[in-house]
Amino acid sequence: MRFQPALDKIPVYEAGKPIELVVREYGISPDKVIKLASNENPYGVSPKVENAIREAVYKMPLYPDDSYRNLKDALASAHKVDAKNVIQGNGSDQIFDFATRSVLDPGDKILQNGKTFSMYSIYAGQCGAETISVDSVIHDLDLFLDSYKKNSPKIIFICTPCNPIGDALNKDDLFSFLEKISPETMVVVDAAYMEFGKTRDPRKEVQASELISKFPNALYTNTFSKIYGLGGMRIGYGIGNEELIQAFYKLRPPFNVSQLSQLAATIALEDRAFVEEYLKANLKELLRYEAFAKTKGLPYFESYTNFITIELDKARLTSTSLFETLLKEGIILRNLKSYGLNAIRITIGRPEQNDIVLDRLEKLL
Numbered sequence: 449m450r451f452q453p454a455l456d457k458i459p460v461y462e463a464g465k466p467i468e469l470v471v472r473e474y475g476i477s478p479d480k481v482i483k484l485a486s487n488e489n490p491y492g493v494s495p496k497v498e499n500a501i502r503e504a505v506y507k508m509p510l511y512p513d514d515s516y517r518n519l520k521d522a523l524a525s526a527h528k529v530d531a532k533n534v535i536q537g538n539g540s541d542q543i544f545d546f547a548t549r550s551v552l553d554p555g556d557k558i559l560q561n562g563k564t565f566s567m568y569s570i571y572a573g574q575c576g577a578e579t580i581s582v583d584s585v586i587h588d589l590d591l592f593l594d595s596y597k598k599n600s601p602k603i604i605f606i607c608t609p610c611n612p613i614g615d616a617l618n619k620d621d622l623f624s625f626l627e628k629i630s631p632e633t634m635v636v637v638d639a640a641y642m643e644f645g646k647t648r649d650p651r652k653e654v655q656a657s658e659l660i661s662k663f664p665n666a667l668y669t670n671t672f673s674k675i676y677g678l679g680g681m682r683i684g685y686g687i688g689n690e691e692l693i694q695a696f697y698k699l700r701p702p703f704n705v706s707q708l709s710q711l712a713a714t715i716a717l718e719d720r721a722f723v724e725e726y727l728k729a730n731l732k733e734l735l736r737y738e739a740f741a742k743t744k745g746l747p748y749f750e751s752y753t754n755f756i757t758i759e760l761d762k763a764r765l766t767s768t769s770l771f772e773t774l775l776k777e778g779i780i781l782r783n784l785k786s787y788g789l790n791a792i793r794i795t796i797g798r799p800e801q802n803d804i805v806l807d808r809l810e811k812l813l
Contacts, residue, residue, distance in 0.1 A: 454554070458573040461566060465780045476778040482804060483780040484795035487611065487641075487755050489677030491726055491798065494719040497678075497712050504711050512707040519710045522717045523685055527668075528657040535693050536705050540640060540671040540684030544605075545571050546696040547636055547667060547686075551602050552577040559601040561587050563613050563787050565638065568605040577602070585789075586615040586749065589625045596629065603634045609641040609652065612784055612793050614751030616645040616652040623662065631665045634692075640671045640684075645752035647727045652752055656687040664689045674754060675723050676716040681709040730754050733796045740806055744813055757784065759791040760813075767792050770812060779805060 464485030471478050484490075516536050524531040537543040544567055552558070554576030560568050562581045569579035580599045582591045587610060596604065609616035622637075629635060637654060646653035656668040668687040673679035683705050686696065705713075716722075737756045741748040747759040760767055767790050771783035782793040794805065 454573060454576045458570055459566070461570060462786065464782055465775065467780070470775065470778055470780060474776055474778065481778045481780065482797065482801050484755075484797050484801065484805065485780040485782045485793075486679070487674060487753070487795045488679050489674065489726060489754075490795070490801065491677065491729070493677040493712070494716055494722040496719045496722075497676075497715045500711055500715045501708055504708060507707050507711075510707060511703050512705065512710055514703055516705065516710055519705075519714045522714045523687075526717055527655070527687055529660070529687055530690075532690050533660065533687050533693055535686045535688075535696050535700065536710065537684045537686065538704050539673065539682045540638070540669045540686070541567050541571075542704065543667075543669045543684055543686035543696070544568060544636065544638075546699045547603060547634060548572050548575050548577070549699050550692075550695045551634055557599050557601040558603045558605060559592065559595055559599060560605040561592075561607065561610060563610070563789070564605065564607050565611050568636075572603070586610070586613055587617055589617070589621060593625065593628060596633075601633065603636060604629065605636045605638065607638040607640070608654065609645040609752040611641065611753065612755075612757060612782070612787060614749045614753045614755060614757055616641075616649070616752035618651045619654050620651070622654060626663050626666065629663075629665070631663075634665055634667060635663065636667045636669060638669050640669070640674055641753040642670065643675045643723065643727060644730060644754050647731055648752050660688055664692075667692060672713045672716060675726060676713070678709070678712055678716060681706070681712050683709045683713045729798075730796050733799060733802050736802060736806065737794060737796065740809065744810075746813065755782075755793050755795045757789075757791050757793045759789065762790045765813065766790060773812065774805075774808060777808070779808065781805075 467481045467483050470476055470481050520531040520534045523534045548571040552575035556577040557580050558572045559580045562584045572579050582595050584591050659666050659668050671684040741758050749757045767783050767785050784791040784793055
């Protein structure tokens with residue numbers, strides 16, 4: 449069988465190790481495993497969401513309302529935009545897929561940060577496009593602009609706050625950069641961690657309504673996997689000008705978000721108290737990890753997310769060695785070797801989880 453030649457250049461996405469794998473391979477009880485690898489909400493989901501799902505189980509045999517009116521209205525209200533500016537996705541990943549397929553032809557280019565979410569380049573590769581990565585770990589908009597002028601990309605991906613590093617751009621700096629970009633170039637602002645960023649520093653907040661009103665070529669994306677704890681429900685969304693969103697709808701498969709997923713997302717938006725409590729707890733625990741890194745003299749990236757990335761002294765310990773040692777003990781972190789870094793990324797867990805992880809790191813580092 450002949451496959452598309454472009455597939456030879458596309459890597460398979462590697463997710464964080466699941467709890468089930470650790471249970472199978474190391475015989476550790478599931479309740480003893482601490483997974484701090486995938487930036488999930490360690491507090492679970494809103495009780496209101498749990499109750500709504502229980503009451504709606506009878507709807508499982510039915511196809512969802514393909515207009516997704518309730519969810520889109522809720523998102524439009526939350527972001528102060530019109531529902532026609534919103535599209536739902538099976539995770540925000542699907543929105544990136546829509547973005548690339550809507551404008552990229554073989555031989556085109558996208559521009560992204562040197563260390564960033566890998567799905568941007570994977571989707572671009574599926575279109576036969578080339579990925580240009582800025583030679584920087586954290587976002588450097590001067591380097592972005594230089595590369596933009598040299599390469600004329602069709603899409604610029606900016607993840608702020610950024611996964612897997614944790615850095616975030618000030619809104620004013622981002623907007624100043626966008627003013628220099630051609631309106632024919634799509635700019636995707638991946639805001640998966642935006643709530644965490646603005647909690648630590650309000651200057652980091654990018655509001656979807658302001659973004660798309662000032663820059664019609666901009667697309668704002670977000671997910672319910674982080675602050676809302678709905679990673680397993682696979683739901684995200686994009687917000688953009690009407691022409692852009694209508695183009696995406698031509699690429700969207702029917703019923704792309706499940707009946708229960710759209711219900712969970714709609715209810716999750718209503719429970720701000722749950723979200724605010726999580727944001728407060730996350731920042732408090734994040735600062736514990738930063739204090740630990742300072743005490744140990746370990747370089748780390750100031751984080752505006754629900755994780756921290758800590759670099760290691762390769763002469764003393766590699767990230768792979770630390771990752772594998774802790775994995776055997778039932779502690780799952782993220783090894784960033786694949787990003788060219790001797791570093792680990794740690795999702796900020798509950799206080800009792802962080803107590804255990806910090807104790808082990810104290811002994812190992």
